[in-house]
Each structure stands twice: as structure tokens, then as C-alpha cells.
Amino acid sequence: MSFSATDLPDDNDDDAKDEDSISLPNRPFIASPFMPAVATQTAVADRRLRAATTIPSGASTNVETTQPVRSSGGYGALSIKRQRPNSERPHEAADDDDDDDEEDEESESSSEESSVMRFSDLTGKDWMAVGMLAVANLCSTIAFSCIAPFYPAEAQMKGLTVGEVGIIFGAFELVMFFFSPILGKYMHVIGAKRMFSFGIFFTGITAIAFGFLNLLPPGRTFFWASLGIRCAEALGDAAFVTSSFVISAKMFPGRIATIVGIMETFAGLGYTAGPVIGGVLYEYGGFQLPFFVLGALLVLATLVSFFLIEEFDEEDEDQSDGKGMLGMLKIPVIWIMVFAVIICAISLSFFDPTLADHLSSFKLSTTLVGLMFLLCGGIYTATAPLWGILIDKWHCTNALMVFGSTATIFSMLLIGPSPIFNFEKNLVLIGISLAILGVAAGALYIPTFQNCLDAVKEYGYDDSFQTYGCVSGVFQSAFACGAFIGPTLGAFGVQKIGFGWTTTIIAFINVIFVLVLTICWIARSKIFKGPASKDHEPVPQA
Incomplete structure (x- = not known):
């Protein structure tokens, strides 16, 4: 016509x-x-x-x-x-x-300005909700790590072997690995706020129950009771940590990476301060006091969460177009992000059972050994919010992940040191390597959740609790998997081939990740910035 x-x-x-x-x-x-x-x-x-x-x-x-x-x-x-x-x-x-081009440029600057100014629009209740999410992640990691200074000795007094104590410790991450994706899948049915509050309350009750274990007789009864309560505690922990990521994505959609960075700051603080808090409370009040204090705080946090965490309109039906958990696992980018989370967790948790022995030749005091642990965890805690702010402002997730993994490679090669180098281990070099690892881990880990959300959205997933729940479940499960592999297989590797070769293998795994991510990054840039589309990417069809 x-x-x-x-x-x-x-x-x-x-x-x-x-x-x-x-x-x-x-x-x-x-x-x-x-x-x-x-x-x-x-x-x-x-x-x-x-x-x-x-x-x-x-x-x-x-x-x-x-x-x-x-x-x-x-x-x-x-x-x-x-x-x-x-x-x-x-x-x-x-x-x-x-x-039109001028208007596009104006809109880009407007977008960045709006993102930067978003925090100024937060109300007092919003800030208290951020604090609630941060405290939840703090308690989560304290619940995991506070028993480290005193429980092994108590367990051996009850007749448990070192291997059985290791099983009780490792069961926490193993339960989170299996249940995080399940809880994420059905979060839209249960409700994010209900799952969050239930998870905190259940973790608090199980923490209090753990404090009564010293009243049990030694032998199999103590072992199975410890294992059962530890698994139940991990289930509650998985519930409220998984839901906390979903709530943060719903409440602060323009600042997801920043909020994740804040939560990781408190999570890192819990890992770092948990053993200290547990040891001090045990010294002053015995076996029961650490668990009673932690449990009481978690139960109190449950009551506070009812007022600070808002209710969301959640969907009652599953996605009927193949865009559920299984459909999400067919997205290549998700597997790349899962790979990133796993190697980050391995790199951090590997040192838990191995670093003290690696430092034994320097004849350091227990306090100095603790400070070496604090060097990595403390720097990770301090830098985590910085990466979130950079991501939200500059959208540089892939560049940060390449930087983080590359820095991890150098850290792992130097901390051994790797047998491919011809120099002996040095305490100063080990300290520098741990500091580099603290910076690198945040740069590698913080962008992954944002990348997962962006990837599923590009494949037509709805802006729904089911989508957020599935992503958060996969995300938490991947970290738990790495946190389980790191100390178990890592300690086995140190026993068989030595500390230096084990860290070299971890560095090589990071090399593989850098190559995979770089290739995918370049290929994606060519697809969406080719001659036909130039600077524009076609809107994906649902």
C-alpha cells in the first residue's frame, strides 16, 4: 500500500x-x-x-x-x-x-545518575531492612564457625574420632548444597518473608539445642545427635540465606550488587569473628553459653523480621513454559557463574584445615596464626561493598571476574609457593598472597549473582519470586559445594601431593575459568556488537 x-x-x-x-x-x-x-x-x-x-x-x-x-x-x-x-x-x-542518538546518550547518563542516587531515596525502614539482611548473614556464618575453637576437643572427650568430627563439620555445607535449590524452587509457594523468618527461628532453636549435647553420654549417641542437630541447623540456615538474596533483589532491584556486597561484608565478618566469639563465650560460660547467646539473638531477630521485611505478592503457579529450575540449568551463562562461585568457595575454604599446618615451620603463636587467617577474611570483608558499588555504577561484572580469578591465580602460586618456582616459602610473601586473595575473592564472587539474574532475564524468565528463588537456590548450592570440596579434597591433596602442588592445581582451575569466561565474553561481544546491530542488542523474546 x-x-x-x-x-x-x-x-x-x-x-x-x-x-x-x-x-x-x-x-x-x-x-x-x-x-x-x-x-x-x-x-x-x-x-x-x-x-x-x-x-x-x-x-x-x-x-x-x-x-x-x-x-x-x-x-x-x-x-x-x-x-x-x-x-x-x-x-x-x-x-x-x-x-535519537543524543537522546540515547542522555538516557544513559540519566540511568547512571538514577542508579547513583537511588540510596538517597531509601527510607529509614529500607535501611533497617538492609540491616536485618546483613545481621541474618552475620548470624548465618557465626552459627557455622563459632564451634571451631572448642567443639573438636569436647567431641574427642566424648569418644569421637577426628574423622567423625570432620563429618559433623562437613555435613553443614553438604545439607546446604542439596536443600538450597529445593528451597529456592518452591520459595514462590512458601513465600520469601515466611521462609526468611522460619529459617532464622529454626536456626536459633537448633543452636540452643546444640548447647545441650554435652549432657549426652559419650559414644554413638553423642555423634548421631550432633550430626542430626547440625544438619537441622544447616537446613534453617539455607532457608533464610537463600531467601535473603531473593528479598534483596525484590526490594532493591537497582542496587542488587551493592546489597549483596553489604551482606557479604557481614558474612565475612561472621566467618572471621565467629571462632573468636565462640571461644570467648566458651571460656567464660562453658559449652552451653555460645549456643544460648547465638540462639537467643536469632529468635529475637525473627521477631524483628516480621516488622522490617515487607510482604510481596507471590505467584501461586509454576512456570508452565519450561522456564523453571531445569530450564535455568540449560543456560550456558548459569554454568559459568556456578563454576565461578565454586572455585571462589574452594579458594577460600581450602585454607581452613591446611593453613595452620603450612605456617607451623615459622613457629608462630596461635594469635599470629589467627591474624594470618584474618588477613584474608578481613580484606574480603572490607572490599566486598566496593565491588558491589562498582558493578552497579559501571556494569563491569565480567571485567571484575577476570581480574578476581587472575589475582587468585597469582595468590595461589605464591602462597605455596608452587614447585614451578625456585624459591622457598616466605612468611611475608604468604601474608601478601592472603591479602591478594581477600581482594580477589570479592571481585570474583560479588558479580556472579547479578550475572545470573541478567542471564535468566535475557532468556525470557519473568520478574517473579520463582525466578529469583531458583537463581538464589542455585547460587547458594554452588557456594556450599565449593565450601565442602575445599577443605575435604584440599586436605586430602595436601596429604598426598603437598601444599604447593595443591595450590598449583587450584591456580590451574582458575586459569581454565579465565579462558572460558574470556572466550564467552569476546564471543558475546561479537554477536551483539556486529556490523548489523552495532551498539544495539535485540530484545530477547520470551
């Missing part, structure tokens, strides 16, 4: 004054939770949408057409790409495209 002369509007007609008028179907606006701000979407196309007035009936398609594309302004930023016929005033079309 084409316009006839009589169909053309008169030059004096007000409706014809805007040559850029287009006809767009009315469709609801759906805000993506992964955008730095809603303004990212609306600022680009506002002028064209306001100009979308009615075209006279019988009008031909000899007017500009539109195609939605993804702008380079960050995930979820939409713009309108114009396509005019060659016969229609090319000079004016070129000028109009220049105007």
Missing part, C-alpha cells in the same frame, strides 16, 4: 506538524528489576511515545517503522530504532537519527 495524493494531510494540519509521528500499539509498561532505574526505559522513548498520535485511516506503511532494541545503557535499557524507506527525505531522517 501507498499514500495517494488525497490521503496526505494538509501542510496546515496540526497533526502533520510532527513528521516523526509513529503508530505504536498500546502495551503495558513492565519494569525490569535489573535496571539501575526505571528512568532508563522511559527516558529514551518518551518523545516518540508522546508523538504516537493517530494516523489517518487508510494510511500506508510508507512511514517510519519501529523496532525495539536494547541500548548499551545497561541491562534493561530500551530504545526505539527507526527504519525509514529510502524514498522519504533522507537528509531529515539522518538529522532525526542524530537526535
Whole structure:
């Protein structure tokens, strides 16, 4: 079809004054939770949408057409790409495209400014909710690590072997590995707030129950009771940690990486301070006091969470189009992120049973050995929020992950040192390597959750609790897997081939990850920034 002369509007007609008028179907606006701000979407196309007035009936398609594309302004930023016929005033079309490019640039700067200013819009209740999530992750890691200074000795007095004590310790991460994805899958049915509150309460009750274990007789009764309560405690821990990531994604969609960084700061603080807190309370009050104090704090946190964590509208039905947990595991990017989380957890947890023995030749005091542990965990805790802020502001997830994994490679090669080098181990070099590892672990770990959310969104997953729950479940399960592999297989490797060769193998695994991530990064850039699409990425279809 084409316009006839009589169909053309008169030059004096007000409706014809805007040559850029287009006809767009009315469709609801759906805000993506992964955008730095809603303004990212609306600022680009506002002028064209306001100009979308009615075209006279019988009008031909000899007017500009539109195609939605993804702008380079960050995930979820939409713009309108114009396509005019060659016969229609090319000079004016070129000028109009220049105007569109300027508007796109303005929208990108507006998006970044909105992301930076988002924290200024948070209310006091929002900040208290952030504090609640942070305290939950702090208690989570304290519950795991507080028994380290005194439980092994108590267990051996009850007749347990070193291997049985290791099973009780390792069961915590093993339970989280199996149950985190299950809890994430059904979070939209249970409800994020209910799962969060139940998880904290259940962890508190089991922590209090653990304090009564010293009243049991020695032998098999003590072992099975310890193992059962430890597994139950891990189940509660998996529930509220998995739901805390979902709640943070729902409450603060433009600042996911920053909130994750804050939560990881407190998680790292719990890992670092947990043994100290447990040891001090045990020294002053015996076996029961650490568990009673921790349990009471968790039960109190349950009551506070009812007021600080808001209720969300959750879906009752499963996704019927294959976009559940199994569909998510078919996405290649998810497996790359799972790989990243696992090797990060391995790199951190490997030193728990091995570093003290590696430092024994230096004749250090127990306090100095503890400070060496603090060097890695403390720097990780201090730098975790920084990576979140950088990600939310600059969208540099892949670059940070490459940096983090590369720094981990150097740390692992030097801390041994690796047998491929011709120098002896040095205490100063070990300290520097642990500090580098603390920086590297945050850079590798913090971007993964944001990348997982972006990946599933690109594959057409809804902005729903089921999506967030599945991602969080896979995420927590991957970390638990690495935290279980690190101390178990790592200690076995040190026993068989030595500390230096074991750290070399971990470094080699990180080399493989850097190569895989770099290849995928380059391939993805060529696909979405090729000659046909230039700076625009087609909007994925659900």
C-alpha cells in the first residue's frame, strides 16, 4: 500500500506538524528489576511515545517503522530504532537519527545518575531492612564457625574420632548444597518473608539445642545427635540465606550488587569473628553459653523480621513454559557463574584445615596464626561493598571476574609457593598472597549473582519470586559445594601431593575459568556488537 495524493494531510494540519509521528500499539509498561532505574526505559522513548498520535485511516506503511532494541545503557535499557524507506527525505531522517542518538546518550547518563542516587531515596525502614539482611548473614556464618575453637576437643572427650568430627563439620555445607535449590524452587509457594523468618527461628532453636549435647553420654549417641542437630541447623540456615538474596533483589532491584556486597561484608565478618566469639563465650560460660547467646539473638531477630521485611505478592503457579529450575540449568551463562562461585568457595575454604599446618615451620603463636587467617577474611570483608558499588555504577561484572580469578591465580602460586618456582616459602610473601586473595575473592564472587539474574532475564524468565528463588537456590548450592570440596579434597591433596602442588592445581582451575569466561565474553561481544546491530542488542523474546 501507498499514500495517494488525497490521503496526505494538509501542510496546515496540526497533526502533520510532527513528521516523526509513529503508530505504536498500546502495551503495558513492565519494569525490569535489573535496571539501575526505571528512568532508563522511559527516558529514551518518551518523545516518540508522546508523538504516537493517530494516523489517518487508510494510511500506508510508507512511514517510519519501529523496532525495539536494547541500548548499551545497561541491562534493561530500551530504545526505539527507526527504519525509514529510502524514498522519504533522507537528509531529515539522518538529522532525526542524530537526535535519537543524543537522546540515547542522555538516557544513559540519566540511568547512571538514577542508579547513583537511588540510596538517597531509601527510607529509614529500607535501611533497617538492609540491616536485618546483613545481621541474618552475620548470624548465618557465626552459627557455622563459632564451634571451631572448642567443639573438636569436647567431641574427642566424648569418644569421637577426628574423622567423625570432620563429618559433623562437613555435613553443614553438604545439607546446604542439596536443600538450597529445593528451597529456592518452591520459595514462590512458601513465600520469601515466611521462609526468611522460619529459617532464622529454626536456626536459633537448633543452636540452643546444640548447647545441650554435652549432657549426652559419650559414644554413638553423642555423634548421631550432633550430626542430626547440625544438619537441622544447616537446613534453617539455607532457608533464610537463600531467601535473603531473593528479598534483596525484590526490594532493591537497582542496587542488587551493592546489597549483596553489604551482606557479604557481614558474612565475612561472621566467618572471621565467629571462632573468636565462640571461644570467648566458651571460656567464660562453658559449652552451653555460645549456643544460648547465638540462639537467643536469632529468635529475637525473627521477631524483628516480621516488622522490617515487607510482604510481596507471590505467584501461586509454576512456570508452565519450561522456564523453571531445569530450564535455568540449560543456560550456558548459569554454568559459568556456578563454576565461578565454586572455585571462589574452594579458594577460600581450602585454607581452613591446611593453613595452620603450612605456617607451623615459622613457629608462630596461635594469635599470629589467627591474624594470618584474618588477613584474608578481613580484606574480603572490607572490599566486598566496593565491588558491589562498582558493578552497579559501571556494569563491569565480567571485567571484575577476570581480574578476581587472575589475582587468585597469582595468590595461589605464591602462597605455596608452587614447585614451578625456585624459591622457598616466605612468611611475608604468604601474608601478601592472603591479602591478594581477600581482594580477589570479592571481585570474583560479588558479580556472579547479578550475572545470573541478567542471564535468566535475557532468556525470557519473568520478574517473579520463582525466578529469583531458583537463581538464589542455585547460587547458594554452588557456594556450599565449593565450601565442602575445599577443605575435604584440599586436605586430602595436601596429604598426598603437598601444599604447593595443591595450590598449583587450584591456580590451574582458575586459569581454565579465565579462558572460558574470556572466550564467552569476546564471543558475546561479537554477536551483539556486529556490523548489523552495532551498539544495539535485540530484545530477547520470551
